[in-house]
Amino acid sequence: MAEHFHALRVSEIVPETDDALSIRFDVPPELADAFRFKAGQHLTLKADIGAEEVRRNYSLCVAPGDGEIKVTVKRIAGGVFSNWVAETLRAGDMIDVMTPHGSFTTTFDVGAVRRYVAIAGGSGITPIMSLIRTALNEEPKSRFTLFYGNRDSQSVIFLEALAELKDRYMGRLELFHFLAEEEGEVELFNGMLDAARCGEAVDRLVVDPTSIDAWFICGPGPMMDAAEAVLVERGIASERIHIERFTAGRPSAGHAAQIAALQEGAAGQTISVTLDGRTRRIDFDGRSILDSALAAGIAAPFACKAGVCATCRAKVMSGKVEMTVQYGLTDEEIADGYVLTCQSVPAADGVAVDYDA
Numbered sequence: 141m142a143e144h145f146h147a148l149r150v151s152e153i154v155p156e157t158d159d160a161l162s163i164r165f166d167v168p169p170e171l172a173d174a175f176r177f178k179a180g181q182h183l184t185l186k187a188d189i190g191a192e193e194v195r196r197n198y199s200l201c202v203a204p205g206d207g208e209i210k211v212t213v214k215r216i217a218g219g220v221f222s223n224w225v226a227e228t229l230r231a232g233d234m235i236d237v238m239t240p241h242g243s244f245t246t247t248f249d250v251g252a253v254r255r256y257v258a259i260a261g262g263s264g265i266t267p268i269m270s271l272i273r274t275a276l277n278e279e280p281k282s283r284f285t286l287f288y289g290n291r292d293s294q295s296v297i298f299l300e301a302l303a304e305l306k307d308r309y310m311g312r313l314e315l316f317h318f319l320a321e322e323e324g325e326v327e328l329f330n331g332m333l334d335a336a337r338c339g340e341a342v343d344r345l346v347v348d349p350t351s352i353d354a355w356f357i358c359g360p361g362p363m364m365d366a367a368e369a370v371l372v373e374r375g376i377a378s379e380r381i382h383i384e385r386f387t388a389g390r391p392s393a394g395h396a397a398q399i400a401a402l403q404e405g406a407a408g409q410t411i412s413v414t415l416d417g418r419t420r421r422i423d424f425d426g427r428s429i430l431d432s433a434l435a436a437g438i439a440a441p442f443a444c445k446a447g448v449c450a451t452c453r454a455k456v457m458s459g460k461v462e463m464t465v466q467y468g469l470t471d472e473e474i475a476d477g478y479v480l481t482c483q484s485v486p487a488a489d490g491v492a493v494d495y496d497a
């Protein structure tokens with residue numbers, strides 16, 4: 141079924157660093173199933189700020205076995221939602237939270253003997269923290285290596301929590317901090333996790349990189365691009381590389397022109413949209429399938445409207461659809477016919493999408 145919003149009570153606001161905090165939610169027993177999640181997934185929060193409804197995605201920083209629901213929010217200069225959270229949201233407040241979603245995850249198995257490596261930058265540690273906790277807890281024979289880039293030691297989110305995990309799971313968590321503005325003794329760790337440093341770190345610190353079972357990358361866009369390129373260059377199979385993006389790059393000029401032509405051509409075409417078991421036929425409004433559904437009064441799920449969060453995911457049941465960008469989907473989901481409806485335009489007659497599939 142499609143994801144839905146529920147009003148949850150904030151049980152605690154936990155300061156993490158000067159500009160990051162975590163929000164813990166109370167989940168009443170009747171919603172426990174709806175809020176079951178996989179390591180690395182995120183929640184969409186919704187609030188009316190000023191006169192506007194604002195939605196943002198924040199990753200869960202806890203493991204499914206931790207028995208709590210908690211996301212981490214980094215305050216961004218000029219960020220409407222993150223500043224509202226920091227200044228206004230308090231324990232005891234109610235806030236609309238969408239049930240968990242996202243595909244930055246893997247399947248853990250108690251008997252598995254695996255090696256995982258994560259490359260994180262800044263608040264990109266949040267979903268990776270969830271994955272580390274889960275791997276260490278649920279796979280007693282697996283090991284995790286983390287390369288974690290930050291400006292300085294003051295800005296390292298979960299500095300102590302990571303050190304505690306390293307102590308608790310002796311020999312199973314390797315931690316390497318890279319600080320851009322602080323000098324330590326080892327030259328490799330002094331500086332940003334750019335392509336050169338990331339490549340050197342992989343070559344010097346990871347034994348046999350192609351045998352790593354899963355790589356997880358989350359952080360600023362340039363860091364993620366650099367890390368991905370480093371791994372691809374070393375022959376690591378793309379299905380082992382998991383990337384969580386929070387912002388999308390721009391489509392090429394040619395692709396943008398192709399989408400614009402499709403939008404114009406498809407305006408007024410009838411599309412069929414299924415949500416919560418109900419199918420409706422609506423007009424394509426010349427923007428996206430999501431916008432058309434919302435304009436027709438269908439409460440289709442969405443958060444970023446930028447092609448990265450996959451909240452608006454639906455399955456194409458018939459017809460053909462073109463997407464502007466598709467960062468939020470895995471190759472497997474694309475092969476299975478899933479699309480991001482916020483990025484989708486009909487490319488042929490008879491398009492039917494199903495949010496419940």
Ligand code: FES
Pocket residue numbers: 441442443444445446447448449450451452453468480481482483
């Ligand atoms: S709303 Fe985020 S990908 Fe469509």
